[in-house]
Amino acid sequence: MEKTAITPTRGQNYPEWYQQIIVAADLAENSAVRGCMVIKPWGYAIWELMQQDLDKRFKKTGHVNAYFPLLIPLSYLEKEAEHVDGFAKECAVVTHHRLVPDEVNVGLKPDGELDEPFVIRPTSETIIGESFSKWVKSYRDLPLLINQWANVMRWEMRTRLFLRTSEFLWQEGHTAHATKEEAVAETEQMLKVYAAFAEDVLAMPVIQGEKPCFERFPGAVNTYCIEAMMQDCKALQAGTSHFLGQNFAKASGIQYQNKNGELETAWTTSWGVSTRMIGGLIMTHSDDNGLVLPPRIAPQQFVIQPIYRNDEQRAQVLAYCQQLKQDLEAQVFAGNEIRVHIDDRDIQGGAKSWEWIKKGVPVRIEVGMRDIEKDAVMVARRDAVGSKQSTPRAELLTSAIALLTEIQDGLFSKALEFRNSKMREINSLVEFNEFFAGENNIDSGFAIAYAVDETGIEEFIKPLKVTARCMPLDNNDVAGVCIFTGKLASKKMVFAKAY
Amino acid sequence: MEKTAITPTRGQNYPEWYQQIIVAADLAENSAVRGCMVIKPWGYAIWELMQQDLDKRFKKTGHVNAYFPLLIPLSYLEKEAEHVDGFAKECAVVTHHRLVPDEVNVGLKPDGELDEPFVIRPTSETIIGESFSKWVKSYRDLPLLINQWANVMRWEMRTRLFLRTSEFLWQEGHTAHATKEEAVAETEQMLKVYAAFAEDVLAMPVIQGEKPCFERFPGAVNTYCIEAMMQDCKALQAGTSHFLGQNFAKASGIQYQNKNGELETAWTTSWGVSTRMIGGLIMTHSDDNGLVLPPRIAPQQFVIQPIYRNDEQRAQVLAYCQQLKQDLEAQVFAGNEIRVHIDDRDIQGGAKSWEWIKKGVPVRIEVGMRDIEKDAVMVARRDAVGSKQSTPRAELLTSAIALLTEIQDGLFSKALEFRNSKMREINSLVEFNEFFAGENNIDSGFAIAYAVDETGIEEFIKPLKVTARCMPLDNNDVAGVCIFTGKLASKKMVFAKAY
Numbered sequence: 001m002e003k004t005a006i007t008p009t010r011g012q013n014y015p016e017w018y019q020q021i022i023v024a025a026d027l028a029e030n031s032a033v034r035g036c037m038v039i040k041p042w043g044y045a046i047w048e049l050m051q052q053d054l055d056k057r058f059k060k061t062g063h064v065n066a067y068f069p070l071l072i073p074l075s076y077l078e079k080e081a082e083h084v085d086g087f088a089k090e091c092a093v094v095t096h097h098r099l100v101p102d103e104v105n106v107g108l109k110p111d112g113e114l115d116e117p118f119v120i121r122p123t124s125e126t127i128i129g130e131s132f133s134k135w136v137k138s139y140r141d142l143p144l145l146i147n148q149w150a151n152v153m154r155w156e157m158r159t160r161l162f163l164r165t166s167e168f169l170w171q172e173g174h175t176a177h178a179t180k181e182e183a184v185a186e187t188e189q190m191l192k193v194y195a196a197f198a199e200d201v202l203a204m205p206v207i208q209g210e211k212p213c214f215e216r217f218p219g220a221v222n223t224y225c226i227e228a229m230m231q232d233c234k235a236l237q238a239g240t241s242h243f244l245g246q247n248f249a250k251a252s253g254i255q256y257q258n259k260n261g262e263l264e265t266a267w268t269t270s271w272g273v274s275t276r277m278i279g280g281l282i283m284t285h286s287d288d289n290g291l292v293l294p295p296r297i298a299p300q301q302f303v304i305q306p307i308y309r310n311d312e313q314r315a316q317v318l319a320y321c322q323q324l325k326q327d328l329e330a331q332v333f334a335g336n337e338i339r340v341h342i343d344d345r346d347i348q349g350g351a352k353s354w355e356w357i358k359k360g361v362p363v364r365i366e367v368g369m370r371d372i373e374k375d376a377v378m379v380a381r382r383d384a385v386g387s388k389q390s391t392p393r394a395e396l397l398t399s400a401i402a403l404l405t406e407i408q409d410g411l412f413s414k415a416l417e418f419r420n421s422k423m424r425e426i427n428s429l430v431e432f433n434e435f436f437a438g439e440n441n442i443d444s445g446f447a448i449a450y451a452v453d454e455t456g457i458e459e460f461i462k463p464l465k466v467t468a469r470c471m472p473l474d475n476n477d478v479a480g481v482c483i484f485t486g487k488l489a490s491k492k493m494v495f496a497k498a499y
Numbered sequence: 500m501e502k503t504a505i506t507p508t509r510g511q512n513y514p515e516w517y518q519q520i521i522v523a524a525d526l527a528e529n530s531a532v533r534g535c536m537v538i539k540p541w542g543y544a545i546w547e548l549m550q551q552d553l554d555k556r557f558k559k560t561g562h563v564n565a566y567f568p569l570l571i572p573l574s575y576l577e578k579e580a581e582h583v584d585g586f587a588k589e590c591a592v593v594t595h596h597r598l599v600p601d602e603v604n605v606g607l608k609p610d611g612e613l614d615e616p617f618v619i620r621p622t623s624e625t626i627i628g629e630s631f632s633k634w635v636k637s638y639r640d641l642p643l644l645i646n647q648w649a650n651v652m653r654w655e656m657r658t659r660l661f662l663r664t665s666e667f668l669w670q671e672g673h674t675a676h677a678t679k680e681e682a683v684a685e686t687e688q689m690l691k692v693y694a695a696f697a698e699d700v701l702a703m704p705v706i707q708g709e710k711p712c713f714e715r716f717p718g719a720v721n722t723y724c725i726e727a728m729m730q731d732c733k734a735l736q737a738g739t740s741h742f743l744g745q746n747f748a749k750a751s752g753i754q755y756q757n758k759n760g761e762l763e764t765a766w767t768t769s770w771g772v773s774t775r776m777i778g779g780l781i782m783t784h785s786d787d788n789g790l791v792l793p794p795r796i797a798p799q800q801f802v803i804q805p806i807y808r809n810d811e812q813r814a815q816v817l818a819y820c821q822q823l824k825q826d827l828e829a830q831v832f833a834g835n836e837i838r839v840h841i842d843d844r845d846i847q848g849g850a851k852s853w854e855w856i857k858k859g860v861p862v863r864i865e866v867g868m869r870d871i872e873k874d875a876v877m878v879a880r881r882d883a884v885g886s887k888q889s890t891p892r893a894e895l896l897t898s899a900i901a902l903l904t905e906i907q908d909g910l911f912s913k914a915l916e917f918r919n920s921k922m923r924e925i926n927s928l929v930e931f932n933e934f935f936a937g938e939n940n941i942d943s944g945f946a947i948a949y950a951v952d953e954t955g956i957e958e959f960i961k962p963l964k965v966t967a968r969c970m971p972l973d974n975n976d977v978a979g980v981c982i983f984t985g986k987l988a989s990k991k992m993v994f995a996k997a998y
Contacts, residue, residue, distance in 0.1 A: 036568035069535035093595040093609040099587040110592040
């Protein structure tokens with residue numbers, strides 16, 4: 001059997017493989033704080049690239065950033081009944097505002113009890129709604145298009161790095177509109193922004209769809225989502241966009257005077273993606289040798305490893321590498337300067353190579369004296385571990401962008417092919433039960449079946465540990481018979497085991 | 500008397516003027532959450548520019564970003580005795596992790612009491628130290644150069660937007676080094692990075708200095724700071740850089756094996772600037788007509804106001820404006836594309852102009868049909884309200900960068916002259932008491948006097964509501980007689996009333 005850098009392999013133990021990828025690529029670690037993670041520099045650099053790219057897309061669609069308080073008064077949260085029900089069980093609650101010496105135990109204890117407790121924001125609809133109610137007065141103030149980059153907290157009992165943590169980083173868009181149509185259009189637009197980002201930058205194919213009623217965001221009228229398939233065939237919700245109707249606008253009193261001077265209630269939306277996407281990125285592309293990063297989201301796209309035996313050689317090789325770095329950085333890939341790092345640390349070459357392989361860097365380049373003599377370099381692609389090829393320097397430079405593009409597109413195609421091969425149309429409950437019979441999802445995948453958008457159908461799928469992911473937006477216009485109820489269902493639904 | 504856009508003026512009521520500037524420029528507002536502010540889009544855009552510029556400087560000096568938990572276990576905070584004393588009185592404490600229906604009062608109450616309470620980070624030395632103790636094993640792992648962009652919380656009783664809020668945004672650098680010398684060099688380097696940023700980007704002159712012992716960060720060996728003078732002659736600490744010695748490294752167990760295989764304790768530093776700097780920016784440059792922004796920190800450097808009477812004119816004027824915008828944006832000022840906004844909102848022209856004046860935009864441009872006929876535009880500079888000048892379009896384009904540079908430099912020179920005019924060498928306690936006799940600082944300023952760096956001298960200055968700001972690093976090598984104790988003091992110290 002071939003030796004792999006990651007133990008166990010995906011096939012041996014997928015959940016453990018996932019944890020080991022994170023360790024091997026040095027992305028994050030658990031902290032002593034229940035369910036909160038430390039995002040390490042390589043993991044955070046990926047998040048920064050996600051932020052930069054998304055932020056541009058948000059601004060291009062007319063949104064501006066702002067910042068709202070971390071703490072939410074209990075009374076705000078209570079304003080929207082479904083909303084508070086949805087989050088009450090997982091709220092970190094601040095009850096005191098100082099510490100005093102504890103006479104009984106050595107140490108400190110909370111003091112200064114607050115009249116009204118605060119919760120650490122699990123999401124900010126209610127606190128942002130409070131501001132919006134002051135900011136919106138006339139139809140001229142609409143649409144109000146705001147985004148916030150922030151940390152949020154949902155007290156989780158079972159946590160997994162990136163996928164489910166008590167604290168996570170995210171962006172939350174919050175918008176207010178004069179009409180229902182505009183708010184729905186905004187909700188759909190942002191879903192498309194997320195889908196384009198996921199596919200074009202993360203090379204992660206997604207299904208755009210609408211959540212069934214029992215999977216909606218607490219307080220929303222409609223929830224749209226993008227769903228990706230991981231390599232264990234489970235679904236990962238990678239982003240959501242909510243049409244909130246007038247529910248939150250009524251709860252917070254977001255009203256405006258229309259052109260005729262009449263008072264109307266606004267329509268609002270919210271939408272978010274989080275550090276969870278890093279989990280999705282990992283599980284879409286990585287292999288048994290470590291993380292695999294699509295070039296557009298790789299903190300370094302090329303890592304150059306100089307090889308030399310003495311100081312004299314070192315000077316010559318490093319000068320060559322620096323020129324190469326400079327020539328690569330002068331080129332623009334997908335709107336940004338190519339990112340190049342020279343790794344001149346004094347560690348053994350093999351260990352060094354494997355470190356960058358495990359970190360998922362798209363292209364490694366080795367430069368030694370013999371290469372320089374030929375004015376060539378050794379090029380190794382992460383998407384084909386083991387293949388290392390001598391390439392004339394000039395050729396590398398002229399083909400660098402094509403190379404990154406090829407890797408980026410290749411990863412997307414591979415992920416798309418995999419997903420499509422694991423999607424099946426299901427026409428009966430018997431077939432459905434068979435499809436999801438195994439303990440793991442790995443032999444099943446996404447089931448596509450007609451199902452009514454009604455509470456009650458969860459009862460058929462819960463025993464199988466399956467969830468209804470969404471009703472796809474594309475190619476889903478023909479009605480059919482619901483496999484659970486026998487009623488006429490207007491849409492097909494995607495079902496899967498999920499993160 | 501000349502009518503001003505801001506009431507009251509600086510002379511009439513400086514603290515209230517400050518609040519009104521923030522309202523007029525739409526920068527931020529108080530929230531219903533005690534002491535927490537909402538940073539509105541224009542204020543947040545300034546913060547984003549600060550972040551981008553500082554982040555580049557941090558990365559250029561070898562630092563990488565990471566992210567650590569929001570919550571700190573009480574036991575961590577307790578590890579460093581001075582540190583916990585310094586922050587215990589202002590900590591938001593999380594004691595519960597869910598909400599349940601309150602049978603007595605309608606609503607919810609905290610439930611799920613935690614075994615150990617958490618505090619919301621007031622600063623992250625202790626939680627980051629915990630990670631560092633795991634990350635650092637050998638001298639090869641050093642220096643460890645980390646920065647975090649985050650929100651922090653210090654429960655403040657008296658708050659003022661940007662200057663003192665319970666929650667604020669900041670960056671906190673945390674580094675670990677093998678030797679004391681390297682750690683001290685890092686502390687000094689980051690102080691210089693802050694000073695360069697403050698002066699070059701914010702056009703805010705600062706004094707670099709060392710805090711006297713009684714003003715140090717809790718747990719630090721040395722605290723360095725940059726101190727700026729506001730227009731009411733009060734001091735504002737705009738950034739700090741701490742040499743932490745081995746205090747936190749010992750408390751957290753950050754140890755490494757040196758080249759000889761012996762275990763040694765690391766030396767650490769921390770350094771930070773926050774949204775407080777926006778307060779400093781406001782009070783350095785703004786006037787009685789609103790905010791004044793140095794071009795390098797202005798979210799928009801040019802705002803173009805099209806003027807027309809009908810749809811036909813509108814098409815022509817807008818096309819002209821768009822071309823102008825494009826031509827300006829093609830130019831690079833201080834490393835970034837020039838930022839230009841066309842304001843085509845359907846509101847009255849005078850109101851529109853005043854809005855941008857109050858928001859501090861460096862240059863406003865008006866374009867009407869008569870201007871287009873001459874291929875000229877009306878140019879109005881924020882640093883000279885009232886002066887509006889017809890300028891040939893071609894001339895504006897060739898001089899745009901020079902114009903922004905001139906405004907940037909002019910604001911710095913003006914602020915520097917003001918500060919220097921308000922600094923006085925003080926040679927006796929009598930003179931010192933006289934200097935600070937008034938209720939306001941406005942007739943005094945910064946006093947520079949010999950003083951020993953010893954606890955006890957605060958007692959002389961407290962009754963005057965004066966604080967010791969720092970011992971300047973520059974031109975401060977000659978000893979003299981302490982005006983408080985008569986002892987020989989090795990350094991001069993700056994004293995001022997302060998924010």
